[in-house]
Every structure is written in structure tokens, then in C-alpha cells.
Amino acid sequence: MSEDIKKGLLGIVVDETTVSQVMPDINSLTYRGYAVQDLCEKCSFEEVAYLVLNKELPNKTQLNKFKKQLEENRNITINLREIVKHMPKRSHPMDVARTVVSVMGLEDKETNSNSPAANMRKAIRIFAKTPTAIAAFFRSRKGKNVIPPKKKLSFSENFFYMCFGKVPKKEIVKAFDVSLILYAEHSFNVSTFTARTITSSLSDIHGAITGAIASLKGPLHGGANEEVMHMFKKIKKPENAAKWILDALEKKKIIMGFGHRVYSKGDSRVPTMKKYYLKVAELLKEKNLPKMSQIIEDIMLEKKNIHPNVDYTTGPIYHLMGFDTDFFTPIFVISRITGWSAHIMEQHAANKLIRPLSKYSGEKHRKVMLLNQR
Numbered sequence: 001m002s003e004d005i006k007k008g009l010l011g012i013v014v015d016e017t018t019v020s021q022v023m024p025d026i027n028s029l030t031y032r033g034y035a036v037q038d039l040c041e042k043c044s045f046e047e048v049a050y051l052v053l054n055k056e057l058p059n060k061t062q063l064n065k066f067k068k069q070l071e072e073n074r075n076i077t078i079n080l081r082e083i084v085k086h087m088p089k090r091s092h093p094m095d096v097a098r099t100v101v102s103v104m105g106l107e108d109k110e111t112n113s114n115s116p117a118a119n120m121r122k123a124i125r126i127f128a129k130t131p132t133a134i135a136a137f138f139r140s141r142k143g144k145n146v147i148p149p150k151k152k153l154s155f156s157e158n159f160f161y162m163c164f165g166k167v168p169k170k171e172i173v174k175a176f177d178v179s180l181i182l183y184a185e186h187s188f189n190v191s192t193f194t195a196r197t198i199t200s201s202l203s204d205i206h207g208a209i210t211g212a213i214a215s216l217k218g219p220l221h222g223g224a225n226e227e228v229m230h231m232f233k234k235i236k237k238p239e240n241a242a243k244w245i246l247d248a249l250e251k252k253k254i255i256m257g258f259g260h261r262v263y264s265k266g267d268s269r270v271p272t273m274k275k276y277y278l279k280v281a282e283l284l285k286e287k288n289l290p291k292m293s294q295i296i297e298d299i300m301l302e303k304k305n306i307h308p309n310v311d312y313t314t315g316p317i318y319h320l321m322g323f324d325t326d327f328f329t330p331i332f333v334i335s336r337i338t339g340w341s342a343h344i345m346e347q348h349a350a351n352k353l354i355r356p357l358s359k360y361s362g363e364k365h366r367k368v369m370l371l372n373q374r
């Protein structure tokens with residue numbers, strides 16, 4: 001391949017952003033200048049969502065107003081609820097997530113306005129409603145009644161409530177909140193870049209988020225958290241872990257939940273998420289999963305010098321919390337909507353059509369033969 005082609009845009013800086021900064025050399029990730037580890041310990045997910053969307057952490061009044069806005073926008077239309085109920089039960093929940101955001105675009109009166117104020121209102125509506133639609137499919141595909149959202153519950157509590165009909169212990173809710181904080185934003189990853197690319201043609205926020213969800217689904221991106229759990233299910237018990245992983249490496253397989261395009265010395269989100277994963281496992285008296293995780297992590301480091309990424313820890317934690325494996329990436333969606341929306345608004349504020357070049361390597365100057373001559 002020619003030297004001037006940067007396949008996968010490897011190492012290419014395409015724009016500026018003020019939403020987040022990844023500094024792989026010092027294992028740092030900041031949102032609007034705040035370290036994510038600090039945000040996880042001191043803030044709720046709602047505070048971080050406000051920060052990502054509005055550039056500043058909220059004071060009490062601003063936070064209460066934001067929470068109220070979310071509560072008031074949580075309900076989905078009867079039309080959308082019926083669509084969700086009638087979706088094929090075998091549909092992947094990520095395809096459902098993509099479709100519900102697209103339908104919300106059909107229903108939203110401001111779809112065609114890209115003014116900053118309209119985009120912020122739409123971002124809040126998408127952020128508030130998507131968990132309700134995803135939880136509706138979580139239950140309806142099992143033939144269970146759909147549980148409407150409940151006011152006065154936090155974002156995380158309400159999601160548990162809509163999926164399971166109850167809110168778990170506060171330690172579990174906190175761990176879930178932390179996972180959402182860590183998933184909220186991560187600079188120019190594949191799905192965010194997709195959202196910005198769609199936006200760059202001056203398309204709308206529902207379309208950009210629909211495209212971003214399709215991009216997040218892939219196993220090399222958000223879909224990795226589901227693949228991690230499939231791997232643990234195949235391994236079954238800690239005694240099998242070392243042999244399984246060594247065999248996989250021997251066969252040159254890619255191990256899901258490891259490696260990262262930007263971080264080479266470890267994903268800055270992992271230590272925090274791992275701490276909460278181990279807390280939840282201890283609380284639920286689960287020993288096998290953390291043991292398997294550690295064995296595989298150690299072997300990957302020793303044999304390949306490849307570190308786990310955040311999906312390696314969110315996969316098992318969501319499993320312990322009771323979510324179906326194919327709902328792990330939709331959980332990622334309900335959080336990343338904040339980061340995508342911030343980037344979409346940033347792109348609109350200083351737009352330049354994203355249109356790279358390609359080097360043609362196909363056939364040259366062929367003469368068209370008439371049909372009866374071919």
C-alpha cells in the first residue's frame with residue numbers, strides 16, 4: 001500500500017474538540033478538563049451528562065432543572081411503544097436501539113431544525129427517551145409487560161426499574177452509574193466520528209445518532225462488551241481459562257476486550273471500572289468471573305503485552321447485574337448519547353464537510369461493450 005494512505009485514519013488528527021481529551025502516554029481521560037476518575041467518585045451520571053452536554057458541571061439549581069427535564073421527557077409515545085412491542089423478538093437490541101432513535105426523529109417536531117437551542121432540546125429528548133424504549137424491548141421480547149418510567153428515580157435507578165421492576169442495592173446502582181460515566185465520551189472514536197461525519201452534511205441529530213448506534217454495534221467497538229461475556233460463557237470456569245486463552249492465542253485469534261487504537265499502555269477507564277466490578281462481584285458472592293478475568297488479563301499481558309479495555313470489565317459487571325448479554329451494548333448507547341450529542345453540536349458550530357480522498361486502484365479506461373457483445 002502506498003505510503004501516503006493512512007488506512008483506518010491511523011494517527012491522523014482531523015479536527016479540534018473541547019469535549020474530551022485522551023492522553024495515552026499518561027493514561028489520562030478528561031471530560032471538559034475533569035479527570036474521569038474524579039468524576040466517577042464525586043458525581044452522579046446526571047451531573048456528568050450535564051457537563052458533557054453543557055461544558056460545565058451544574059450547580060444544585062441547574063442539576064435539579066436538568067433532572068426535571070429528563071424526567072418529563074422519559075415517556076415514549078404509544079406509537080413507539082407499540083412499534084417496539086411488535087419488533088421481531090430475535091432482533092438484536094442494538095438494531096432496536098438504532099430503529100427507535102430513527103422513529104423518534106420521525107415523531108420529533110424539531111427534526112429539521114439544527115439551531116443550537118433545538119439541537120440541545122432534541123439531545124435531551126433522545127437521551128431521556130432511549131432508555132425507556134430499550135427497556136421496553138428488554139421486557140416485551142420475553143412476553144413481559146412494559147414498565148413505564150418513574151419520576152423521582154435517578155437515571156440509573158429508573159433504568160433498573162424499567163427493566164426489572166425494582167431498584168437494586170445502592171452499591172449496584174453506583175457501579176452502574178460509574179459504568180455510564182466511563183462510557184459517556186471518548187473523543188473521535190468510530191461511532192463519534194460517524195456522528196460527526198453525518199452531521200457535516202448538515203443532516204439532523206436523530207440521523208447522526210442512528211448512524212452512530214449502527215457503528216457502535218460492531219465487535220471492534222462497543223459490541224466488544226457482549227463478546228467478552230460470550231468468551232466467559234465458553235470458558236465456563238477458572239480452571240479452563242489458561243488453556244482456553246493460550247489455545248486462542250496460538251490460533252492467532254483476537255481476544256475481545258483487549259487492545260485499543262489509542263491506548264498502548266492500558267485503558268485509563270479500566271482501574272476504576274475494575275474496582276467497581278470486584279465490589280459488585282464480592283457483594284453478590286461471585287468468585288468465578290473475577291478469577292477468570294484475572295487469569296486471562298495476566299496471560300494477555302505476559303504473552304502479548306496487550307492490556308484490557310473498558311469493555312473487558314463492563315461485560316461481566318452487566319452480567320452480574322442481571323442484564324441479558326445482548327443488552328450490554330445498548331447500555332453503552334444510553335450513556336454515549338451524551339458524548340455523541342456534544343460532538344454533533346460542536347460539529348454544527350464550526351462545520352466543514354468531511355470528505356476525504358481515496359486513491360483509485362481499479363481498472364482503467366475500459367470501453368463499454370454493448371449487451372449482446374458481452
Ligand SMILES: CC(C)(COP(=O)(O)OP(=O)(O)OC[C@H]1O[C@@H](n2cnc3c(N)ncnc32)[C@H](O)[C@@H]1OP(=O)(O)O)[C@@H](O)C(=O)NCCC(=O)NCCS
Binds near residue numbers: 304311
Ligand atoms: C481495538 C482494536 C480494533 C485496535 O486495533 P488496531 O489499533 O487496529 O490494532 P491492530 O489490530 O493493528 O493490532 C496491533 C497488533 O496487536 C494485536 N492485537 C490487538 N488487539 C488484540 C487482541 N484483542 N487480541 C489479540 N491480539 C490483538 C493484533 O493482532 C496486531 O498484531 P500483529 O501486529 O502481529 O498483526 C483491537 O485491539 C481489537 O480488535 N481488540 C478487540 C476488540 C475490542 O475489545 N474492542 C473494543 C475497543 S475499546
